[in-house]
Amino acid sequence: MTAMERTPGGSEEQSQGRPAWAGRRGGATPGSPADDYDRVAEAAAAVVIKRYSSSFGLATRLLAEPVRTHVRNVYAMVRVADEVVDAPRPDGTRAHQARVLDALEADVHAAMATGHSANLVVHAFGRSARACGIDRSLVDPFFASMRTDLFRVEHDAESFARYVYGSAEVVGLMCLRAFLADEPGGHATYDRLAPGARRLGAAFQKVNFLRDLAADDGQLGRHYFPGLDPARLDDRARDLILADIEADLDAAAEAIRQLPAGCRSAVALAHGLFAELCARLSATPAERIRTERVRVPGPAKARVVARTLVRGTR
DSSP states (O other), rough: OOOOOOOOOOOOOOOOOOOTTTTTTOOOOTTSSSHHHHHHHHHHHHHHHHHHHHHHHHHHHOTTTTTHHHHHHHHHHHHHHHHHHSSSOOOOOOHHHHHHHHHHHHHHHHHHHOOOSHHHHHHHHHHHHOOOOOOOOHHHHHHHHHTTTTTOOOOHHHHHHHIIIIIIIHHHHHHHHHHTTTTTTTHHHHHHHHHHHHHHHHHHHHHHHHTTOOOOOHHTOBBBBBOOOGGGHHHHHHHHHHHHHHHHHHHHHHHHHSSSSHHHHHHHHHHHHHHHHHHHHHHHHHHHHHHHHOOOOOOHHHHHHHHHHHHOOO
16 A cells, blocks of 8 residues: 555546646657657546545645656556555456566566656656656665565564555655756755655555554455554554654654745645644544544645645745
């Protein structure tokens, strides 16, 4: 399970226009068949975020181009991998899932090397990876964590930390690469902000684990939090988990303030939406969390959006 929200039926729009940045960094000649293929690949990535995310999809609307398209492309690739392990075919087997995941990883590696793939989502990701400097040091740990979901159902402290790094923290680092790709001094800024990006990714993942506790246990048979039996979650355990998440969010907030202006509001919005979810989880009895999926309703999301936009104008 990746850190990004799993919410079928989200509200992200699909862009039909050609981004102004297209064609740069070795892209295809505008109007050529290769350019048309690139456009279709980007549209396919936009469909993925529209289908699977509401909060994250909402936040990406505030990103300037080319960052918006790059982040959508990253999201689409990690979501496809997540679906391989979390949504097996009814007549499939664990071994088949592993083979599909292996093939996807190999295709991603090839697309990163060549900028081309017959898989539209992988093609879009490969182009963004090459443009933003996303390399295998980030991609390989991600696939390692996805592979873990196929054979490990419980975690100790060490495996939990490794899983969260690969499934979530590296996704935050991929997005940070996209945020800084065209910024002067991007490498130095990346090194400075990377710890905050990792903490934000970790917070999102841990919130997802708590919010989806019932589904992960009942449908997938997975227990992510070390030493915690989901059926025995109590208010004290809930509060300890949330305190850890809030520490991650606080650390990430400092890094968000240092991001480029074109992406600061979008990341602040994502941060705010997950902080709101934390608050709602804190107010929800543990016995309900054990059986229900806590959500942030539309009006509450609208308030977070308005608050973020107002702060961004100051």
